[in-house]
Amino acid sequence: MYNFDFAKPSTIADAVKAMSEEDAQALGGGQTLIPTLKQRLAAPSTLVSLTGIPEMQGICMDDAGRLCIGGATTHATVAAEGAAHYPALAAMASHIGDPAVRNRGTLGGSLANNDPSACYPAAVLASGATVVTNAREIAADDYFQGMFTTALDEGEIITEVKFPVPEAANYQKFVQPASRFALVGVFVAKYADGVRVAVTGASEDGVFRWSEAEEALSSDFSAGALDGLSVDASTMIGDLHGTPEYRAHLVSVMTRRAVAAC
Amino acid sequence: MPKDSGIGASSKRREDVRFLTGKGRYTDDINRAGQAYAYFLRSDVAHGRIRSIDTTEAAAMPGVLRIFTDEDFKDTGSLPTAWTVTSIDGSVQQEPRHPVLAEGIVRHVGEPIAGIVAETIEQARDAAEKIVLEMEELPAVTDAKAAVEAGAPQVHEELTSNLCFDWGFIQDNKAAVDAAFETAHHVTSLELVNQRVVANPMEPRCAVAEYDAGDDQYTLWTTSQNPHVIRMMMGAFVLNIPETKLRVVAPDVGGAFGSKIYNYNEEAFVTLAARILGRPVKWTSSRTEAFVSDAQGRDHQTKIELALDADGMFLAFRTETYANLGAYLRLFATVTPTYLHGPAAGGAYRTPLAYVNVKGVFTNTVPVDAYRGAGRPEGTYQLERLVDKAARELGIDPAELRRKNFVKPEEFPYQTPLAVVYDSGNYHATLDKLLDLSDYAGFAARRQESAARGKLRGYGFATWVECSGLAPSQLIGQLGARAGLYESAMVRVNPTGGIQVFTGTHSHGQGHETAFAQIVAEHLGIDEKLIEIIHGDTAKIPFGMGTYGSRSGAVGGAAILKATEKVIAKARKFAAHILEASEEDVNLVNGQFTVAGTDRSMAWAEVALAAYVPHNYPSDTLEPGLEESAFYDPENFVYPAGAYGCEVEVDPETGVVEVLNFVAADDFGTIINPMIVAGQQHGGVAQGIGQALLESAVYDKNGQLTSGSFMEYAMPRASDLPCFVVDHSCQTPTPHNPLGVKGCGEAGAIGAPPAVVNAVLDALNNGGYDVPDIDMPLSPSRVWAAMQSAS
Amino acid sequence: MVEISMNVNGKPVSGAVEGRTLLSAFLRDDLRLTGTHIGCDTSQCGACVVHVNGEAVKACTMFAAEADGAEVTTIEGMANADGTLGVVQQAFQDEHGLQCGFCTPGMVMSAAALLRDNPTPSEAEIREYLEGNICRCTGYHNIVKAIQTAAAKLTPVAAE
Incomplete structure (x- = not known):
């Protein structure tokens, strides 16, 4: 290098x-x-x-009941310490990469990179989390702007992410067999005011919310509510490991499985 | 009761201690004083003409010692290939020059164009970026069938076409084979792809060279399976260095699987650069480089047909294969898809007629060569897929169809229609063992249980016979080999009893340091710990052909046994002299020389010492010292065999295949170390499952390797595999070598792929999906797509 | 250059490194601890796993400067004080959990980290934990057995 x-x-x-x-x-x-x-x-x-900045480390609950995670907190820490507060998020963190990667990789690093196959973007978007930087707070819906693209300005640092804790949530990851990133990952989070569904790994545009599924699930939170719904394959990634049609199909399957597991 | 030493004992591996404590010594762990570092500028296009190359600015970069291009290597020879294959029309294979550095044309992505040597590796990389290369990209061809079509881009302009050879085996039988198809009751045919894979030993290749001008002596430390072969090939054919001036050391080698047989460009480069610069030069491959410079494996497209009679007996089979050789011929490039493929292509069956046709084709891809099994996995895969398809078409149980066509135990030695004579075997016994170990009788119930959970369960068979133990030199000489494939050994008994055994084979995971000691200990009747196995250094070992083709036990082990017997014969003379007995009356029993009919005896160690203290010997008939060498050339190949069963579950929603059970019932003849043999079975099966489900080297139409890193090339992980059940209790020792061993290293990689694919097809076809055929790797996406098109 | 110091296998070491110097390079090239191996460049094979402040990390995916002040343990630090094999190492030999030995240091370091976090892992947990360690020789069968054997020795209740 x-x-x-x-x-x-x-x-x-x-x-x-x-x-x-x-x-x-x-x-x-x-x-x-x-x-x-x-x-x-x-x-x-x-x-x-x-990683040597104490104020960017660790997790806690704020007064609004949000789980606040420092930007430099490792996946392993979230997996271990987040379980009591937000089990689905902790479970997701416990399956990123491998154990050695989880001991080093951080929440802020994952979000700043916004790899289209990374797991965290799905959790942040589905949770409607707030990305806190040294300069401002950014709503998840505004933060992700396409593959490897975010709302961060030059030199801006993610110091913390605040996750509203859902009533129920689940993340289903279908791994790409070589990289073990998500070929398709679906994070479903049920809040009092509705259900949010975020999909990673699948789209040419990076992580996205599947709004049809959200609507259906908000009125009927059951796997059956998703019958007949599918994402448009023409916007899906096609590569060695899966055609666009296959990814579109997996989005449906993984979403149903996530709902069933909630 | 299991033995605790000698042949048949599961002796713990002595080499493990250094590996487990970080004291293994791999090539990249070797650093020489004053060492400089090499980095290669490699082609990023699959086919191109180098219009100009300007190294001026690069050469002036900090730390750069020299930048080498083809001009510096114009006097060197072509990287050699070891076998001449003759085509049906009598012409010999087309054999283009394979330069160390590209000469005006690049023919695959990754081909080295320039070599930069600098004080540090980062400086060499920095300089590489400053080389100004003007490249005219040419049309590329990556598919073997496309490469022989009219108008295809020519990989080598100087050749008449991209066809290296068109080989028929046995051509004289073709008419009879075709006639059998004309009148057959049933013909099953199948077209399939045995996809290209990458060997990916965990240790990337590495080479360190040093030149001593004082005595004009070169030393090359390299990641090789066969240091003497490198010395001979690179010394004689590429760099013109006499064997007396070149020492090649292959220290600990971190896996190879065939990919470290060949004399690579980089080895020749560092050796010559070390002399020119007067500095040791080191090159270490990155994994990224390995993907575009290590020889790759398989890549066959085959049509295979089977003719059967009304009773389901096999009458004949014939094949037509396009074998992708890549851009250049490496050492075993032409023998792998021909003589390592054809002779065992008939498998375990007594099919009376057979014909194998293979077209070797050049393409703009990384050269292909032997990979674990080398030609035999391709033959086994096509045959075992075909037999399963025939069983499905005829409504016969696949085990039953196999059993009724097996060569019968009493028919050995068995002359096949593909030139070779199988030595010994009992294919019925291994199949019975498999059915028992995998509880085949209980499969229907397990399938029901899976179905209740919404999963499709399948069971797949494969049987295999390998033509291994390379190789009888007389026979292979007739078939076009340019060298013999005997093995050498030397046994040195030191004065105080410690024994050094020098073997020409090389251990890179196989446990020779332990297993070979067991052979010697067994015959001398002494403690294994007194015996040390030395390998991998041309300065220490008399000669050697190396380790590949499951040959080390069968050929190298036999050479050790022969040398050991010579040592015993000489020791007996000493013992007879000292014990004042006639030689015929002296026997070695449990490490003691005893005189028949008396209580006189001498311990092995006493005889050893006596051999070096020649105070009162008849010096005219008995030389001092106790050291003997032997060369062993096998009279025939050996033919290990096995029956494999794989049980899978397919998730119909996602196409995910889970391997639930894998059982291997093998016959390797005599077993030297059961623990090590089981380990070889595990590893081979894992590689076979890897090929079946995960691995694939995929080139795009421009010749870019799209699966060129571990991010895209799926290596089997622990969570992809089950615990295996492996058995080697069915033993029919070969009469073709004195140990009775048949070779076990490649078995799993040969037998596992068809078992897995047959299991998935069984699951799908019994689960309501009419899928007659599917190609590896059975990725979830591919399985799902097959189900979609079936339903 | 960055001045760094750390404890490696219980011994204090220091050195001046470039910003880009990886921990693996510092261990192999500067300290000549060549048991830590490099098998890939995408942080997947795990041949380079060491412990930094007790946690398994890939030494090829961490800068030496990031380990400044840390306690680092490599494969060379895993044997018993008297030089005999540690429990995990011994289990690998006993169960034939290695062949070519190249992935072995990383496997042993990962196995040791697993057994500290989870002294009684199931077979599935072992296999999942090895997600970041690739072995090309053994098919993992005997590696899994070795870890089970080590677990039983370290936590005898696990065997029941």
Whole structure:
């Protein structure tokens, strides 16, 4: 990989300052970024490690009953400590990558990258979570803007994500057999004011909400309510591991399974 | 009661201790003083003409020692291939030059164009980015059938076509085979693809070379299955270095599966660069490079047909195969789809007539060569898929159809219609063992239980016979081999009794250091711990052909046995002299030389010491020292066989296939170490299941490898596989070598793919989906699509 | 260059590294602890798994500078004090849980981490935990057995 300076700030303020360097890049757990750097597909001047900032670590409940997770919190921590508060989210985190990846990979890193096959975007979008940065709060519906594209500005750092805790939720991941990312992942979350369904892995446009399913499930929260519903295959990803038609089919199957498991 | 040492004991592996403590020594762990690093600029197009290459700016980059291009290698030979295959029309195979660095034309993605040597690997990479390369992209062809159509892009302009050879085996039998089809009661035919896969040993290739100008001596440490073969091939044919001046060391090697047999471009590069630069030069492959530079496996498109009579007896079979060889010929490129494929293509059956036709074709893809099983998995897959299809068409139980067509136990040695004579076997016994171990009788109930859960359960059979233990030199010489495939061994008994055994085979996971010691211990009657196995270094080992083709036990083990017998014969002379007995009266029993009819005896260690203290010997008839070497050339191949059963469950909603049980009942003849043999069965079966369900090297129409990393190429993980049931209790020791061993390393990779695919087809067809055929890998997407088109 | 120091296998070490120096490179090239292996470049094979502050991580997907101040354990630190094989290592030998040995260091480190988190794993849990460790030789059968054997030795109740 190309060489770079390594910065390890201990406060958000210092991190923001370090990120103001030209071509500085934030480093979460690095589980996607480091392989990318190895291929010389990125050439940051400075890598700003965010894992040494105590205020970006850990999970807690806020007064509004939201589960708040620091941006630099690892998947393993969410899996272990989130279970008591938001079991479906913790279960999702416990199946990202593999154990070693979960010990390093972070929530903020996953969201900032917004890989179209990553699991977290589905959870954040289905939960209607709020992405908190050093500068502002961004609603999940505004945050995801297509494959590898987000609402983050240059140098902006995800410090925390606030998840409203649903009445019931479940995430169904159908793994791509090589990468073990989601070939299709569906996160269903049932709130008092309606059901949200977010799909990852499937669409050319990255994570998306399946609004027809949400409507059907909001009036009848049962797998049967999804009968006859399907997503448009023409917008689905087609690759070695699945045709667009197959992914569209899996979206239906995984959504039904998620509802049944709620 | 199981033995606790010697042949038949599950001795724990001595090599494990160093591997488990991080003290293994793999090539990349070797660093030489003053070492520089090589990096290769590789082609990113599948076919192109290099219009110009400008290294001026790159050469001036920090740390760069030199940038090499084809100009620097113009005096070197072509990377060799080891076998001449003759076509039906009598012409010999077309054999294009395979340069170390591309000469004006690149023919596959990943072909090395320039080699940069710098003080650090990152500096070499930095410099590679500064090389200005002007490339005219040419049309590429990646599919073997498309490559022989009129107007296809020509991979090698200097050749008459992309057809390397068109081989008929046995051509003289073709008319009789065709005639049998004319009059057959039933003909089953099948077209299938045995997809290309990547060997992917966990250790990427690596090579470190050093040159000592003082004595004009080269040393190459490399990830090889056969260091002497590298020394011979690279020294004699590529770099013109005499064997006396080139030492090749293959230290611990982290898996190979065939992909580390060949003399690779990078090995020749670092060896020459080390001399030119006067510095040790190291190259370590990344996994990404491995995907486009390691030889790949399989890639056959086959039509196979079976003629049967009214009773379901096989009358004849014939095949037509297009074998994709890739852009160049590596060492076993032409023998793998021909002589390693045809002779065992008839499997366990007494089909009286057979004809195998294989067309070897050049394409703009990474070269293809031997991968675990090499030609035999392809033959077994096509035959066992076909037999299952015939059973389905005729409404006969697939086990029954196989059983009635098996070669019978009393028919061995059995002359097949494909030139070879099977040594020994009992195919009925392995099938019975399989049915028992897999509770075939209970399958119907298990299927019902699955159905109750909405799942489709299937059971798939495969039987296999391998023509292994490469190889009888006289026979293969007649078939076009350019070398013999004997093996060497030397047994050195040191004065204080410790024994070193030097073998020309190479262990890269097979446990030779343990198993070969068991052979010697058995025959000397001494503790295995006194015996050390040495391999992998041309400076230590007299000679060797290496490890591949399930040959190490059958050929290398036999050579060790022969050398051991010579050592015993000489030791007996010492013992006879000291014990004042005649040689014929002295016997070695449990490590003691005893004189028949007396209580006089001498321990092995006493004789060993005496051999080196020649104070009162008859020096005219007895030389001091106790060290003997032997070359063993087998008189024939050996023919291990087995019966495999796979039980799967298919999720009809998603197409996901889960392997629930896999049972392997094998006959490997005599077993040296049952624990190690079971491990080989497990690993082979896992690779076979990997090919059946997960793995595929896919090229797009431009020749880009779209599954070129572990992110896209699905390697079998622990959660993809069940625990296996493996058995090797059915043993018909081969009469073709003195140990009776038949070879076990490739078995699973040969037998597992058809068993898995047959199981899935059984599940689908019995589950209401009329799916006559499906190609590997059986990805969920593919299985689901097959169900959609069936319903 | 970044000055770093850490404890590796209980011994303090320090060095100056580039920002891009991976922990795996620091271990292999600077400390000559070559038991940590590199089998891929996409963070999938797991041959490089070590423990950092007690947690299994892929040393090829972490910068050396990120391990500054950490406690690092590699395969070289897994044997007993007297040099004999540790329980997990011994179980791998006893059950023939390795062949070529290349993935083995990572397997042992992952297995040890699993058994610390979950002393009595089921077969399915073992297989799932090995998601990030690829073995090409063994078909995993004997690796799973080795981990079960080690679990039974470390937590005798698991055997009941």
